[in-house]
Amino acid sequence: MPILRLHPVIRDQEVLVVHSKVPILTVGGRCEPHETLEQGLIREVAEETGCLVQLVDLIGFIHAQHLNEQRPDWGRPAPDFIDLMFVTQFQGFDAKRKDPDQPHSEFISLSQVEAFGIEEINRTFLNAALRRLA
Numbered sequence: 001m002p003i004l005r006l007h008p009v010i011r012d013q014e015v016l017v018v019h020s021k022v023p024i025l026t027v028g029g030r031c032e033p034h035e036t037l038e039q040g041l042i043r044e045v046a047e048e049t050g051c052l053v054q055l056v057d058l059i060g061f062i063h064a065q066h067l068n069e070q071r072p073d074w075g076r077p078a079p080d081f082i083d084l085m086f087v088t089q090f091q092g093f094d095a096k097r098k099d100p101d102q103p104h105s106e107f108i109s110l111s112q113v114e115a116f117g118i119e120e121i122n123r124t125f126l127n128a129a130l131r132r133l134a
Contacts, residue, residue, distance in 0.1 A: 005026055005028040005083040005084060005085055005086075007025060007026055007059070007086065007087070007125045007129070008025040008088075008122075008125065008126050009025075009027065009045065009049070009051055009053055009089075009090055010087065010089055010129060010130070010133060011090035011107050013109060013110050014107040014109055014110065015107065015110060015113065015126060016049060016051060016090070016107055017106060018048070018049070018103055019103050019104045019106070020103050022117070022119065023116045023117060024119070024122055025118060025125070025126055026122065027044055027045045027048045027049060028048075028083070029043075029044035029047070037084075038055050041053075041086060041088070045088065046097035046098070047097060047098065047099045047102070048098070048099065048102045048105070049098060049102070049105045050094055050095050050097055050098030051090055051091075051092075051093055051105075052092040052093065052094055053088035053089060053090055053091055054088060054089050054091050055086055055088050056087045056088055056089055056129075056132065056133065057086065057087055057132050058085070059085050059086060059125060059132055060085040060125060060128060061082050061083060061084050061085055062082065062083040062121075063081075063082050064080070064081055064082075065080050066080075085125050085128075087128075087129035087132050087133065089133070090107075110130075113126065
């Protein structure tokens with residue numbers, strides 16, 4: 001089963017940034033056995049950020065192939081998996097839905113993305129998302 005990756009969450013002229021080791025525009029996870037793809041994406045975003053979102057469209061995918069051993073606790077299929085990239089729009093916030101163990105996240109203006117040190121792959125998908133929303 002592919003890993004779900006939501007990329008990015010847009011609110012007006014802002015994008016959601018997750019403050020992990022490196023700032024990212026990614027919220028990810030997997031569908032539960034009873035969920036549709038859309039239900040899984042919406043739940044994962046709420047659990048990781050507290051944001052309530054509406055799925056807009058698929059904007060791309062990443063195919064990954066591991067060339068070495070994986071950490072057993074990582075939980076990704078090996079050696080191949082696909083990350084599906086979607087764009088969503090922010091609909092609201094529910095602090096009760098956010099897992100307290102998840103890193104801090106916040107919306108930043110699109111003009112701040114460069115200053116946050118967002119990696120090129122994240123900027124590529126952000127640009128694709130913005131084109132899709134235009």
